[in-house]
Amino acid sequence: MVRVVLGLVVLVVLLAGFMAWQAFSAYRSAQQANTAIGDFRVRLLDRDVPGAKKALSRAQDETGNARAALGGPLWGAASTLPSIGDDVDAARRLTATTDDVTHGALPAVMTALSYVDPADIGLQGGRVDLAPLREASGQLTRAAVLLDDADQDAAAIRAEGLTPALRDRVVDTQDLLGRSSRLARTVSLAGRLLPDMLGGSGRRTYLLLAQNTAEQRSLGGIPGAIAVLRAEDGRLELVRQATAGDVGEFERPVLPLSMAEEGLYGPGLGRFPANVTDSPDFPRAAELITEMWQRRFGETIDGVAAVDPWALQLLLGAVGPVNTDAGRLTGRNAVQKLLVDVYRDVPDPDQQNEVFAQAARRVFDRVRTFPGDPAALTAVLAEGVEQRRIMVWSARRKEESILEDTELGQTLRDPTPDSPRFGVYLHDRIGSKTSSYQRVRITTEPASCGTTTSATMKVQLRSAAPLNRDLPPSVTGIVGRSRPGDLRIQVVAYAPPGWAITGVRASDGRRDLITYKHDGLQAGTRDFTLAPGQTKSLTLTMAGQPISSDFAVRYTPGTKPANVRVEGSGCS
Incomplete structure (x- = not known):
């Protein structure tokens, strides 16, 4: 029996040592991969294609090594442990996502740039050379799709509760992939649309x-x-x-x-x-x-x-x-x-x-x-x-x-199927020019999960207009509709697809809300009048089909950016 116990102890020590070595190997490879990716970016911008290829090859080797080091069954089991499981799981997913980028999106970017030099697609003399864009369109689209996949994979990693160093690495990667994905989508869209929309096939x-x-x-x-x-x-x-x-x-x-x-x-x-x-x-x-x-x-x-x-x-x-x-x-x-x-x-x-x-x-x-x-x-x-x-x-x-599937198209309905996106849109009701004095805060959070999901959305409006109402007539709006200096705002709120507005509360005690079915979405509206310094709010409860993705809010892009907070996520 003693021999068995000693054998198990030795095995555990060996496994721990092996995993420690693998963890160090993964860390070292990740560091070297970061250096190689930075070198790839610099050489690509300098149009040093041979140098960029070598840097990309190094990056691919290192991300592959990091992924392999953390990809075995021992690490899979470790990701379920209560004390270190979240960190192990995050590290495994992060290395896998980075490896996907170096073997997918980055080669597509380099191939696209073999067709088109970024310096050649500028508005030189007011004209864009359309031919290179046509040639690069396919690879630009491929890079955008792959970066979007990687962005979603990275965004699914929960950074909360991780060790500080790993949390920072996760957040930095999420930020970088988010920015890269958005930029790639824009460039891809340009490659698909600009040749014709800029008159390449007729005025x-x-x-x-x-x-x-x-x-x-x-x-x-x-x-x-x-x-x-x-x-x-x-x-x-x-x-x-x-x-x-x-x-x-x-x-x-x-x-x-x-x-x-x-x-x-x-x-x-x-x-x-x-x-x-x-x-x-x-x-x-x-x-x-x-x-x-x-x-x-x-x-x-x-x-x-x-x-x-x-x-x-x-x-x-x-x-x-x-x-x-x-x-x-x-x-x-x-x-x-x-x-x-x-x-x-x-x-x-x-x-x-x-x-x-x-x-x-x-x-x-x-x-x-x-x-x-x-x-x-x-x-x-x-x-x-x-x-x-x-x-x-x-x-x-x-x-x-093509445009309808992008933010550039700005459709009422989210192009993503079953997306739990709420809408909050604001209208000036008196022809005033006072939105710079408007402060908006929108908070959305889940209320219940089950066969039906519910959520609350609170829209808070505050007037920062001068308390003495000293504003010129060109700002205050149509005479007679309100007292000069007041803000009169229509709020229109939209429920996500398959959802309905089930409850209404307002800071003034009123519960009235006029509702319509607009393009398959339930919308509710009511007006608010705010004196200088006054704050009012509207809270809506909405319910509908179960969802698993995070809530999102689309709102009017005003003169002053709205303060939007989305609490929690969908039910998974």
Whole structure:
């Protein structure tokens, strides 16, 4: 018996020593892989293809070694132990994900760059060379898909409770893969769409909506300034500018509105150009403004894009400042100057519109002729898309079907099946320019799990308007609808697919909520009036089919970013 016990002790010691050696081997390989991946990136940017291939080969060897070191059955068993199991499991999954990236996504990126040099796809002289993009499109798409898979794998690793060093490594990897995946999606989308959308197969005409988020709408703000863009053989030009007032109002909606659209947003959605962004569905807004434009001017429109001052500020951070009548706009001050200062310094609405139009034109010209690094421009464009401040719609069904599956398309329904995404959209109800004084906090958390899942969503609104109500008339809105300095906001909340709104509470004690079924989603709406310094809230309980993925919230991208907190995840 003693021999058996001693034998077991020796075996345990040997196994512990073997696992310690494997852990050290995995750690050493991971460190060397990080160095090799960094070298790969530098050499790739320097167009040193032979050097990049060698660096990638080293990275693949090291990530493969790390994966093998932690991939055996002993480590699988260790991942179930109560004290170290979470750390072991996280380390195994992290090394596997990194190995997948070095053997999948990175080779696809290198193959794509064998077709196209990033320096060649910049807007040189206002023109993009489309041929390399066509050739690289397949590999760019493959890299984007693989990076997205890796991003999801890494995001599924729970960093909470891990040892500090491992937790930091997990968080850093999640952040890096998240940014890389978003950038890859943007570049892949460009490879698939730009050759045709920039006129590679014939001239195109687009509307560019410059949203003014000072007056809030679901998609951001009113499209006060409109530009006509012409694309042909990779060259993009701004050929005309107008305002929503130039398009004018229509006696009846230009396209039939559903009962939900008319109930939630009113008939003005289809009658007034400034109201098309009331709809949180960008394809719908684009269809409406296209029909209005074509009726008014008889000009065929091939697509619509929209940007807001935050997007312009991001772009200026990459391409440099521009001078306008509102002053020098930079990557730090454009939002303040265009959404706050202009209403203090330029009281005439027509002159304000000219300031917005001029800013859009100057930024467009700077981007169009930007001689710098296209990668920097691509990165800020990806950030603008992620923040939902850049949107694109195509009148061509094939192109639009691609856009609808991306954040760039900004559809009402999440393209991901069964996604538990909540929607919160805000509207200014008095024609004011006060969204810069609005503070928004949205909290979503699960309430119960079972055959039916429920969750609560709380929308808190606070007014930061001056307590003395000292605001110019150009800011306070339509006289008679509210007291000057008040904020009057419509909240429209959407339940996820297959869910319903089952309970309502508000800080003012009212429980009324007008509900509609909009494009298969239940939506509820009510208005709030806030005096300066006042806070009000709306809490909704929603219930529906069981879900396993994390909750998400889509909301109006305002002048001031909303404070959004998602507590917990779906039921798994």
